[in-house]
Each structure stands twice: as structure tokens, then as C-alpha cells.
Amino acid sequence: MGADRDGRRGGDSVNLETASRGLAMLLRPAAVEAALWRRRAESDGIARERLFLRYRALARMVAGAEFKRRPAYGLERADFDQFAFGGLLESIDSFDTSYGVPFEHFARPRIVGAISDGLARASEAGARWSQARKVGAERVRSLLGVSAGSRPDKVAELADLASALAAGFLAAEADASAADANVSVNPYESLAWRELSFAVSRELDALPDPEGRVLRRHYRDGVAFSHIATLLGVTKGRISQIHAAGLNRLRDRLRAFW
Structure with a gap:
């Protein structure tokens, strides 16, 4: 002993x-x-x-x-x-x-x-296309690549796309220090927005890798898909796939708020 x-x-x-x-x-x-x-x-x-x-x-x-x-x-x-x-x-x-x-x-x-x-x-x-539009187009293309042809119901497919894009928007806004005046028009809505932002930030932190890494780099740090691909040593197409899967997973985790 x-x-x-x-x-x-x-x-x-x-x-x-x-x-x-x-x-x-x-x-x-x-x-x-x-x-x-x-x-x-x-x-x-x-x-x-x-x-x-x-x-x-x-x-x-x-x-x-x-x-x-x-x-x-x-x-x-x-x-x-x-x-x-x-x-x-x-x-x-x-x-x-x-x-x-x-x-x-x-x-x-x-x-x-x-x-x-x-x-x-x-x-x-002669580029005149803003980065915001480029980023938005990348996000949509990544989601279309996953959903295209996967469901016969086009209305349901569009609903899935819209809700995934909404999850992406919330991920981008979740770290804001205060609710935007145009979004929150009364104290109840301001509280609801803060609670939703907190939930999105929490779920973003909880996402498993590589989805969590890609979404956090893209939405929190503002890094484009091409640079994330370089950073992680994979193709841009692979980052697009991971982004789509991560947004869909984030959307599913936030269904209680929809």
C-alpha cells in the first residue's frame, strides 16, 4: 500500500x-x-x-x-x-x-x-459586385447543392432553403452587442431577439467540427469560403458542402424558435 x-x-x-x-x-x-x-x-x-x-x-x-x-x-x-x-x-x-x-x-x-x-x-x-452579394451567393449555392433534386415538393424545398438562410443570418448577427432598432420595436421583441441571439451563439459553439469550425470562421470572423478552404487545407467545394450541412444542423437545433 x-x-x-x-x-x-x-x-x-x-x-x-x-x-x-x-x-x-x-x-x-x-x-x-x-x-x-x-x-x-x-x-x-x-x-x-x-x-x-x-x-x-x-x-x-x-x-x-x-x-x-x-x-x-x-x-x-x-x-x-x-x-x-x-x-x-x-x-x-x-x-x-x-x-x-x-x-x-x-x-x-x-x-x-x-x-x-x-x-x-x-x-x-470591372468588378462592381459587392462582397456582401458574393458571400450571399456562395451561401445560397452551397445550400442548393445539397437540396437540389432531393425533394419532390418544391415548396417544401424552398422552405428548407429559406430557414437555413435564416439560420445563417442569425449566426452572423448573434454576436451583436445590442438588438438592432429596426428589428426590435418594443421591449418584448427586444428581449426575444436577445434570447434568440444567445441561443444561436450557444448552438454555434456546440456544433461539431468541421461544421462548427467552418461556420464560426465564416459568420463570426468574416472569412470567405476560399480562405477557409486554404486555412483548413481542403477545396472550396468541400467548404461549401460543410457550410450547407452545418447550417442545416444549426437550423434543426433552432426549430423551437421558428
Whole structure:
């Protein structure tokens, strides 16, 4: 018995020591950063995604500054964000800590360059279609790909499509800090909207991967399907399929509110 107790104490000591090292690392942002870059160098997809989320604010800040100082060629701020996200992903993939410079200094000119390239392509193509419309069209196409031909009742099929799109809209709005004045016209409706937003946010967090990851990146972080595909190492078509499946699952979880 004494040997067993001693063994348990030894195991507890090792676990405590390991936990202490982990806590010390979390309390040192530089150590966390270095660990993420080491894991990314080993082709760790989760580390790559965490680095993207860590520096997403940098990409958006650069995009905002470029949006203010450049001619937009009919594009919107959201278009600049997507160009910047592309530059951020390329920077993450090409950065090496042996360069001896902070990642922000390495990435910033590349993000600006990606925005310049995106604007040049948009100008050459005469693009005037807003990012919001592009994103909306992607969402609809992903849902049509799942529902087309699957049900003989076209009215029911359209109802399914509408309710899935409604779930997507709610997912995009769920993190708003307050109910919109145009949506809530009295205290009861304001309370109902907040309760619905909370439920959507909770269910979005509870969605299993990969559906949860795709919907959270798209609706919460504003990342386009193409960039999510790059981030997760799959095709854009696969992201479209996962998006449709995730929205349908989210819709089913929210049926009590319809």
C-alpha cells in the first residue's frame, strides 16, 4: 500500500509539474507564439489556424487603412478584408522565425501587396459586385447543392432553403452587442431577439467540427469560403458542402424558435 501511495504521489508530482510548465507558458505570450510557429513548421493545421486568428486583427487594421487611402473601384470594406486575409495566409505560410524580425513587420507589406493585387484584378475585371452579394451567393449555392433534386415538393424545398438562410443570418448577427432598432420595436421583441441571439451563439459553439469550425470562421470572423478552404487545407467545394450541412444542423437545433 505504501508503495502504491508513493507511486501515486510521484505521478501527481509529475502531473503538477507538467501543469505548472503549461501555465507558465500561457502567462508568457512570446512562448505561446514560439510554440505556434514551431508547430506550424511541422505542418500542424490547428497551429496555422490559431496563428491566423491571432493576426486577423492585424489584417483587418491594414485593410481599413488601405480602404481609407485608396480608390475603392466600387468595392466595399469587406472586399479589402478578404484581400488582406489572403495576404495574411500567404505570410503565415512563408514566414520563418529564423528571419529575426517580428511577424507583424514581415506580414504587413505582404498584406498591403495582396490588397494591391486584389484591387488590380478587380479594376481589370470591372468588378462592381459587392462582397456582401458574393458571400450571399456562395451561401445560397452551397445550400442548393445539397437540396437540389432531393425533394419532390418544391415548396417544401424552398422552405428548407429559406430557414437555413435564416439560420445563417442569425449566426452572423448573434454576436451583436445590442438588438438592432429596426428589428426590435418594443421591449418584448427586444428581449426575444436577445434570447434568440444567445441561443444561436450557444448552438454555434456546440456544433461539431468541421461544421462548427467552418461556420464560426465564416459568420463570426468574416472569412470567405476560399480562405477557409486554404486555412483548413481542403477545396472550396468541400467548404461549401460543410457550410450547407452545418447550417442545416444549426437550423434543426433552432426549430423551437421558428
